Amino acid sequence: MAVKSAYISKKSAKGDKPNLTNSGFTTAEELYAYREMLLIRRFEEKAGQLYGMGFIGGFCHLYIGQEAVVVGMEMAQKEGDQVITSYRDHGHMLAAGMDPKGVMAELTGRKGGLSKGKGGSMHMFSKEKQFYGGHGIVGAQVPLGAGLAFANKYRGNDHVSVAYFGDGAANQGQVYETFNMASIWKLPVIFVIENNRYAMGTAASRSTAVSDHLGARGAAFGIPCEQVDGMDVRAVRDAADRAIEHCRAGEGPYILEMMTYRYRGHSMSDPAKYRSKEEVQKMREEHDPIEQVKARILNGKLATEDDLKKIDAEIRAVVTEAAEFAQNDPEPSPAELYTDIYVNA
Amino acid sequence: MPSILMPALSPTMEEGKLAKWLKNVGDMVKPGDVIAEIETDKATMEVESVDEGPLTAILIPAGTENVKVNTPIAVIGEADAAPAPKAEAPKAEDAPIATPAIVTSAPATSPEVPEGTEMVTMTVREALREAMSEEMRRDPDVFLMGEEVGQYQGAYKISQGMLEEFGPKRVIDTPITEHGFTGLAVGAAFAGLKPIVEFMTFNFAMQAIDQIINSAAKTHYMSGGQLNCSIVFRGASGAAARVGAQHSQDYAAWYGHIPGLKVVMPYSAADAKGLLKSAIRDPNPVVFLENEILYGKSFEVPKVEDWLVPIGKARIARVGHHVTIISFGIGMTYAMAAADKLAAEGIEAEVIDLRTIRPMDLATVLESVRKTNRCVCVEEGFPQFSVTSEIAAQVMTHAFDYLDAPVARVAGKDVPMPYAANLEKLALPNADEVVAAAKAVLYV
Numbered sequence: 056m057a058v059k060s061a062y063i064s065k066k067s068a069k070g071d072k073p074n075l076t077n078s079g080f081t082t083a084e085e086l087y088a089y090r091e092m093l094l095i096r097r098f099e100e101k102a103g104q105l106y107g108m109g110f111i112g113g114f115c116h117l118y119i120g121q122e123a124v125v126v127g128m129e130m131a132q133k134e135g136d137q138v139i140t141s142y143r144d145h146g147h148m149l150a151a152g153m154d155p156k157g158v159m160a161e162l163t164g165r166k167g168g169l170s171k172g173k174g175g176s177m178h179m180f181s182k183e184k185q186f187y188g189g190h191g192i193v194g195a196q197v198p199l200g201a202g203l204a205f206a207n208k209y210r211g212n213d214h215v216s217v218a219y220f221g222d223g224a225a226n227q228g229q230v231y232e233t234f235n236m237a238s239i240w241k242l243p244v245i246f247v248i249e250n251n252r253y254a255m256g257t258a259a260s261r262s263t264a265v266s267d268h269l270g271a272r273g274a275a276f277g278i279p280c281e282q283v284d285g286m287d288v289r290a291v292r293d294a295a296d297r298a299i300e301h302c303r304a305g306e307g308p309y310i311l312e313m314m315t316y317r318y319r320g321h322s323m324s325d326p327a328k329y330r331s332k333e334e335v336q337k338m339r340e341e342h343d344p345i346e347q348v349k350a351r352i353l354n355g356k357l358a359t360e361d362d363l364k365k366i367d368a369e370i371r372a373v374v375t376e377a378a379e380f381a382q383n384d385p386e387p388s389p390a391e392l393y394t395d396i397y398v399n400a
Numbered sequence: 401m402p403s404i405l406m407p408a409l410s411p412t413m414e415e416g417k418l419a420k421w422l423k424n425v426g427d428m429v430k431p432g433d434v435i436a437e438i439e440t441d442k443a444t445m446e447v448e449s450v451d452e453g454p455l456t457a458i459l460i461p462a463g464t465e466n467v468k469v470n471t472p473i474a475v476i477g478e479a480d481a482a483p484a485p486k487a488e489a490p491k492a493e494d495a496p497i498a499t500p501a502i503v504t505s506a507p508a509t510s511p512e513v514p515e516g517t518e519m520v521t522m523t524v525r526e527a528l529r530e531a532m533s534e535e536m537r538r539d540p541d542v543f544l545m546g547e548e549v550g551q552y553q554g555a556y557k558i559s560q561g562m563l564e565e566f567g568p569k570r571v572i573d574t575p576i577t578e579h580g581f582t583g584l585a586v587g588a589a590f591a592g593l594k595p596i597v598e599f600m601t602f603n604f605a606m607q608a609i610d611q612i613i614n615s616a617a618k619t620h621y622m623s624g625g626q627l628n629c630s631i632v633f634r635g636a637s638g639a640a641a642r643v644g645a646q647h648s649q650d651y652a653a654w655y656g657h658i659p660g661l662k663v664v665m666p667y668s669a670a671d672a673k674g675l676l677k678s679a680i681r682d683p684n685p686v687v688f689l690e691n692e693i694l695y696g697k698s699f700e701v702p703k704v705e706d707w708l709v710p711i712g713k714a715r716i717a718r719v720g721h722h723v724t725i726i727s728f729g730i731g732m733t734y735a736m737a738a739a740d741k742l743a744a745e746g747i748e749a750e751v752i753d754l755r756t757i758r759p760m761d762l763a764t765v766l767e768s769v770r771k772t773n774r775c776v777c778v779e780e781g782f783p784q785f786s787v788t789s790e791i792a793a794q795v796m797t798h799a800f801d802y803l804d805a806p807v808a809r810v811a812g813k814d815v816p817m818p819y820a821a822n823l824e825k826l827a828l829p830n831a832d833e834v835v836a837a838a839k840a841v842l843y844v
Binding site: 137139168169170171172173174178179180181182187188189190191192195197198199200201202203204205206207209228229232233235236239394395396397398399400 | 543569574575577579580581582583584585586587588589590591592593610611614615619620621622623624625626627628659660662678681682683684711
């Protein structure tokens with residue numbers, strides 16, 4: 056059972072299944088969400104393939120299954136709002152509008168990568184898109200995200216920052232140090248917990264007290280929270296609207312706990328033996344975020360099967376172009392080894 | 401009957417001002433009664449009586465400055481003729497050599513100071529405060545955050561008065577949460593602000609070192625040069641006095657190890673001011689290592705409109721030709737005292753104050769060593785993998801043919817800092833060790 060407190064939304068506190076009552080999307084919104092989520096899905100599948108072929112090295116954490124979270128959040132944000140996340144970051148970058156070619160070329164460690172090949176999968180940034188990484192130390196992005204919000208408040212603008220972290224990071228002490236500061240200083244930051252149930256190989260129930268409601272921890276700091284069906288992009292956008300409105304109004308931070316699921320292993324080298332194939336299969340068949348939108352589009356006759364196939368083809372072309380660029384772009388010049396360590400004062 | 405002695409209010413207090421008497425001669429005093437107020441440059445404190453009886457004499461009038469710790473200030477009951485008890489414990493056998501007095505002479509020559517510049521005397525503490533205040537007046541994106549920097553006026557009074565001038569938006573008291581507020585400040589720097597993060601001591605910054613290194617230092621590189629982090633991490637580093645192993649570590653070598661960081665460790669007030677102003681303006685993360693014992697020491701500071709000292713430039717603190725002594729921060733006190741002692745024996749040491757640990761001004765170091773052919777380096781930090789190890793390696797690599805003796809090092813001892821006064825003295829370097837090292841490389 057979820058923890059009951061004044062800070063949990065009525066919707067999520069009423070039943071076992073959180074937040075099932077969703078506002079509707081317009082046709083344009085459904086199609087936008089479909090396209091954006093599909094781009095992430097296809098991009099990540101391609102990244103997995105390139106990894107298997109040896110084009111991508113090191114760590115590579117795929118976002119497949121969790122697409123609705125970042126797409127729903129982005130739909131509620133406005134230009135200039137900042138985003139920061141962990142190492143499972145490809146989806147966040149694509150949703151922020153960063154160039155798929157640049158992201159993929161960074162994965163392959165090439166000159167045209169968004170960090171010139173010096174960052175890799177976990178470390179990409181875009182000032183233009185207000186995307187602040189891409190952080191490999193679990194939980195470290197949370198105070199950084201609050202710092203982005205601090206800057207907004209310092210400057211007196213009405214932007215919010217969105218700091219994503221997982222159920223694993225939710226056990227890092229600095230997350231709670233940040234909750235405390237964000238609350239006392241009323242920082243416009245939305246903490247998005249992407250609860251995909253497993254911190255690498257450790258189920259939340261094995262690592263986490265009151266593991267069925269991580270967001271409830273905000274209650275100790277006076278931070279409101281909602282538990283959200285993170286597989287339903289409409290529920291995500293709906294909750295994000297409320298959270299952002301709260302932050303923009305100067306009411307301080309807000310927590311959204313997205314109940315989500317990753318289909319792939321923690322990273323490419325993870326066989327995911329800590330969960331059953333049936334569990335994964337069930338999520339894919341019954342809760343897939345993209346299939347949900349697709350079904351609504353077709354059932355509601357918002358578009359035809361052919362229309363969607365056309366979108367699919369466009370997305371495939373974008374991903375193929377990105378993959379080709381990432382495989383053919385040259386490696387960074389050896390001279391890059393010693394550049395960008397310092398800004399020239 | 402007992403004399404009341406001038407109390408020490410902090411581990412490093414040597415003297416203070418007797419601000420006010422709250423009892424008059426003839427008043428009855430009970431244990432716990434506040435009888436006087438004492439001020440130091442760090443704090444104002446009340447003196448409570450531990451004795452009972454009439455206040456029979458006030459020995460130090462109110463308003464007296466520079467009253468040494470342990471000076472009798474009043475007498476309760478009938479004064480006895482016995483001298484004031486000494487706080488010093490009996491000496492252990494084989495008592496160590498006394499630590500040299502802190503030398504606070506201004507640099508003989510500094511190339512940055514134009515001839516005829518008016519100088520003002522100020523403490524390192526005041527110099528740091530002036531640097532921050534001037535930069536905050538100049539740039540609205542600069543702000544100060546840390547524990548007790550605002551309402552408390554700074555744990556070491558560095559930020560005294562700044563809350564009044566700049567307000568709570570820019571002088572921000574944080575919870576005791578180093579890891580969190582450091583990360584938050586780094587995030588604010590990513591967004592283009594210019595935070596000054598004060599650590600009460602750098603010992604506490606170990607809780608935050610992940611954010612300093614992984615987030616602040618590496619992001620510019622990891623982003624291919626897109627995202628810089630203009631931030632200053634500052635606070636006391638190294639030993640204070642009798643504060644034990646967890647509060648006494650020097651972090652110059654730790655941060656000096658990291659590409660992406662600049663590391664500054666000033667000795668004089670002029671350098672503290674000029675380098676802190678440069679650090680605040682620097683678009684990179686700068687670790688600015690101060691020293692609690694130096695906070696209260698006075699130096700001459702140039703009275704100029706905008707006193708800046710460049711990061712990455714060493715200073716020749718004393719010109720000589722027999723041996724080069726290289727140090728930085730409080731290590732300079734030992735280096736300068738040793739140079740005085742050596743001069744008395746006819747040995748002219750050239751003393752170089754590194755001032756910046758990273759990037760290190762090797763050109764100045766090597767030029768001097770090529771002239772003197774002998775090199776001693778001095779620091780308070782642990783000896784292994786230290787700043788002086790690095791200097792020794794660089795000198796060996798780049799000036800091997802000029803050396804007439806192996807490079808000698810004088811560092812803190814390879815032990816956690818002990819509490820006992822005699823052991824602490826043994827653990828720290830001293831001027832005589834520097835003198836001995838200089839003589840060793842001179843074979844005299």
